[in-house]
Amino acid sequence: MYDAGKILAGLAIFVVLVATPFWWNAARGADTAPPRIEKPPAGTSCVLPPDQMRHEHMRLLIEWREEVVRQDLRTTRDAAGRPLRKSLSESCLACHGGREKSCDRCHDWLDVRVYCWDCHSDMGARRAAVAGGR
Amino acid sequence: MAIDRRSFLAAGGLAGLALAIRRAVAEGRLTAEPWAPPEGQALTGTRWGMAIDLEACAAHPGCTACIEACHRVHNVPRFDDPKREIKWTWKETFEHAFPAQENPWAGEERAELPVLVMCNHCENPPCTRVCPTRATWKREDGVVMMDWHRCIGCRYCVAACPYGSRSFNWVDPRPAIPEIDPSFPTRTKGVVEKCNLCEERLAEGKLPACVTACPYGALTFGDLGDPESRIRRLLAERPSLRRKSFLGTGPQVFYLV
Amino acid sequence: MIERALRGGSRYWTLVGALAVLAALGGFAYLHQLRVGLGVTGMSRDVTWGLYIAQFTFLVGVAASAVMVVLPYYLHGFKPFGRVAVLGECLAVGAVTMCLLFILADLGQPYRALNMILHPSPRSILFWDMIVLNGYLLINAVAARMGLRAEESGEPAPKWVHWLVLLSIPWAFSIHTVTAFIYQGLAARPFWLSAVMAPRFLASAFCSGPALLLLICLLVGRISRFRIADEAVDRLSIIITYALLANLFLLGMELFTALYGAIPEHTVHFRYLFLGLDGHHELVPFMWASVLLCVVAAVVLLRPAWRRDRRVLAWAAGMIFLGTWLEKGWAMVVAGFVPSPTGAITTYAPTGTELLIALGIYSAGALIVTMLYRAVLVTRGDLPAREIP
Numbered sequence: 001m002y003d004a005g006k007i008l009a010g011l012a013i014f015v016v017l018v019a020t021p022f023w024w025n026a027a028r029g030a031d032t033a034p035p036r037i038e039k040p041p042a043g044t045s046c047v048l049p050p051d052q053m054r055h056e057h058m059r060l061l062i063e064w065r066e067e068v069v070r071q072d073l074r075t076t077r078d079a080a081g082r083p084l085r086k087s088l089s090e091s092c093l094a095c096h097g098g099r100e101k102s103c104d105r106c107h108d109w110l111d112v113r114v115y116c117w118d119c120h121s122d123m124g125a126r127r128a129a130v131a132g133g134r
Numbered sequence: 135m136a137i138d139r140r141s142f143l144a145a146g147g148l149a150g151l152a153l154a155i156r157r158a159v160a161e162g163r164l165t166a167e168p169w170a171p172p173e174g175q176a177l178t179g180t181r182w183g184m185a186i187d188l189e190a191c192a193a194h195p196g197c198t199a200c201i202e203a204c205h206r207v208h209n210v211p212r213f214d215d216p217k218r219e220i221k222w223t224w225k226e227t228f229e230h231a232f233p234a235q236e237n238p239w240a241g242e243e244r245a246e247l248p249v250l251v252m253c254n255h256c257e258n259p260p261c262t263r264v265c266p267t268r269a270t271w272k273r274e275d276g277v278v279m280m281d282w283h284r285c286i287g288c289r290y291c292v293a294a295c296p297y298g299s300r301s302f303n304w305v306d307p308r309p310a311i312p313e314i315d316p317s318f319p320t321r322t323k324g325v326v327e328k329c330n331l332c333e334e335r336l337a338e339g340k341l342p343a344c345v346t347a348c349p350y351g352a353l354t355f356g357d358l359g360d361p362e363s364r365i366r367r368l369l370a371e372r373p374s375l376r377r378k379s380f381l382g383t384g385p386q387v388f389y390l391v
Numbered sequence: 392m393i394e395r396a397l398r399g400g401s402r403y404w405t406l407v408g409a410l411a412v413l414a415a416l417g418g419f420a421y422l423h424q425l426r427v428g429l430g431v432t433g434m435s436r437d438v439t440w441g442l443y444i445a446q447f448t449f450l451v452g453v454a455a456s457a458v459m460v461v462l463p464y465y466l467h468g469f470k471p472f473g474r475v476a477v478l479g480e481c482l483a484v485g486a487v488t489m490c491l492l493f494i495l496a497d498l499g500q501p502y503r504a505l506n507m508i509l510h511p512s513p514r515s516i517l518f519w520d521m522i523v524l525n526g527y528l529l530i531n532a533v534a535a536r537m538g539l540r541a542e543e544s545g546e547p548a549p550k551w552v553h554w555l556v557l558l559s560i561p562w563a564f565s566i567h568t569v570t571a572f573i574y575q576g577l578a579a580r581p582f583w584l585s586a587v588m589a590p591r592f593l594a595s596a597f598c599s600g601p602a603l604l605l606l607i608c609l610l611v612g613r614i615s616r617f618r619i620a621d622e623a624v625d626r627l628s629i630i631i632t633y634a635l636l637a638n639l640f641l642l643g644m645e646l647f648t649a650l651y652g653a654i655p656e657h658t659v660h661f662r663y664l665f666l667g668l669d670g671h672h673e674l675v676p677f678m679w680a681s682v683l684l685c686v687v688a689a690v691v692l693l694r695p696a697w698r699r700d701r702r703v704l705a706w707a708a709g710m711i712f713l714g715t716w717l718e719k720g721w722a723m724v725v726a727g728f729v730p731s732p733t734g735a736i737t738t739y740a741p742t743g744t745e746l747l748i749a750l751g752i753y754s755a756g757a758l759i760v761t762m763l764y765r766a767v768l769v770t771r772g773d774l775p776a777r778e779i780p
Contacts (some may be wrong), residue, residue: 069281069283070279072333072337074176074337088319089316089317089319090317116224118306119321120319121314121315121316121317121319122316166443215433216435216737218430218435218436219436220436226733227736230733231737233734260577260578260579263514263515264514264515264576264577265436266511266515266517266518266521267503267506267509267511268509268510268512269506284506284510285500286499286500286501286503286504287429287498287499287500287503287624288497288498288499289439289495289497290573291435292439293439293440293577293578293579293727293728294577295732296732296734297579297733298733302429302439303497304428304429304430304435305427306428307428323427323428323429323430323499324429324498324499324500326499358751377412381578
């Protein structure tokens with residue numbers, strides 16, 4: 001009725017195929033070392049403790065954007081209790097010194113495509129340029 | 135969907151990864167200045183409205199200060215092809231802005247007068263009624279908002295607007311933006327956009343960009359719910375027109391004549 | 392049951408292959424549109440809906456028309472439609488699928504399409520249209536399957552299927568009414584703001600849809616042992632005739648109200664359609680062709696002797712289908728946007744990419760219908776499982 005051999009062979013082929021990304025990366029010699037993310041200036045703190053940020057920043061950002069755009073609630077406090085404006089460009093990117101130095105390194109490494117950048121500009125890079133020129 | 139993937143990543147792979155990343159981050163260094171939240175009290179109103187002095191505006195037919203200011207601060211792209219055009223505010227001839235005010239004896243000149251037009255932030259907006267995702271809605275204070283994160287680009291609101299105030303991004307607008315102002319996000323292909331009554335500026339205590347840009351004081355912005363406001367006094371003193379108010383939309387942009 | 396569609400001779404597979412290739416071609420064109428944006432189409436700031444939405448509107452009519460065979464069969468016990476009802480339901484399945492694909496093709500941000508469910512807005516007609524269309528798809532798919540199974544086993548279908556089919560009758564009316572509401576509720580577009588919009592949509596649907604079904608039945612009759620009974624053809628042609636007359640009558644109502652009432656905002660759209668406006672005559676030939684085709688077909692069908700001649704009938708059905716398509720699947724949507732609310736006249740013509748995508752969607756729909764019909768015909772023994780076609 002059932003042909004155990006064929007099923008097992010089929011399963012094996014399936015597993016090999018499904019794991020293609022791993023083979024591909026291994027063959028390519030992909031960089032598996034974790035990215036280096038530049039730290040924001042000393043004395044500042046993130047919106048939530050860093051551990052939590054790492055896992056929850058996407059959800060936090062979505063929350064922010066709902067609150068700002070749909071409820072007109074625009075300010076919050078950072079982890080140290082300082083007032084903070086809920087803005088992707090003007091808070092996250094400005095404090096983190098631009099996308100390239102923080103967000104992108106992690107996302108590129110993880111192969112996450114963040115579509116927010118289709119519209120949101122890199123405020124941090126601009127600020128850094130201004131600060132550098134001064 | 136995405137959440138599942140996220141939780142999965144967070145729970146599994148990232149646990150070990152996080153440690154490694156933290157070490158990497160601890161070694162980093164940065165020079166940018168600490169960021170301080172902006173000062174300033176938000177402007178609040180119960181019913182925002184705008185009064186446009188037709189005479190004062192028409193006296194300077196070549197002036198586009200308001201339009202340029204608006205399009206600059208909101209990163210509105212400039213397409214030369216009228217089919218692709220994106221406009222938040224622009225000038226229309228009198229006969230096209232006010233088709234119901236047609237008058238053959240007023241003369242060619244009157245019909246051709248330039249009139250500044252924009253989203254009317256209607257009391258009873260037909261565009262928000264038709265939106266299938268509530269990506270556009272009327273705020274308590276009367277601003278007809280757009281949520282560019284939610285818009286699916288069906289263009290039903292464009293069909294429903296009796297003023298042609300809404301534009302659709304047929305292609306990626308970024309290459310067509312003369313100079314991107316990073317403090318306001320651009321839009322992307324496939325979403326509808328329109329005047330937002332500078333709600334992001336109101337939140338910072340600033341007047342709409344077109345109002346501050348007008349060198350002739352032809353634009354008055356204010357709270358229609360406040361009987362003492364300048365706009366209410368103007369509307370009580372001078373006769374005014376509204377575009378297609380017979381449709382029951384209740385436009386909140388008034389034209390002083 | 393459906394797996395029977397996977398058996399067939401070389402002619403069948405050639406047809407399936409050709410349709411699949413066309414559908415794939417449309418898929419590639421769509422990928423291009425996805426990358427560049429809807430700028431690859433001929434639509435513009437003023438004419439923001441075009442070919443896609445027009446096809447969607449037209450096909451909702453085709454889908455709704457299944458009710459014209461289902462209703463007499465199930466409600467009035469008109470037996471000759473028994474064999475045709477399942478075919479009508481299968482046609483509806485294909486048509487609704489095409490409708491949904493056309494809506495998807497028209498979205499600027501298709502990735503966000505689920506927002507319609509995640510953030511529903513009951514004030515929007517589009518929201519209701521999504522519900523009724525998907526519901527109709529489901530109802531017809533289930534009804535067709537269960538009906539066929541009953542035919543095969545020779546036992547009557549379970550009771551709930553009967554209720555489901557009865558539900559499909561008002562549901563069919565609802566899909567086209569709700570689709571008309573999308574247009575007729577817009578104060579901004581005087582051309583569409585008309586109470587006869589929904590009745591007109593139904594009338595044009597109930598002539599064009601059965602016309603298509605009739606043509607398909609005659610075609611299927613040539614390539615299989617399936618034969619549509621004379622009585623069924625007779626009844627279908629009468630339905631088509633009356634629906635066509637109603638459609639023409641309602642068009643006359645529109646014209647009278649607009650032209651005699653003479654509100655410029657209303658008449659201007661009809662002027663654009665029938666006479667042209669400021670040197671723009673793009674739609675004039677289509678509109679006159681549409682009226683002419685429908686009027687000639689009506690005259691032909693009104694004479695019983697001609698109506699009973701299958702050759703003549705087939706020609707008339709073709710004319711009706713084309714005539715209503717020109718009006719509803721083309722001119723009606725575009726004319727609502729011309730002139731724009733600020734008086735601008737912008738011309739619209741679909742681009743090659745747009746046409747290719749539309750062709751792809753039609754091919755996908757035809758593919759679905761072909762395979763469903765194959766399954767039905769094999770099940771009934773009207774087609775040998777392995778032989779041509």
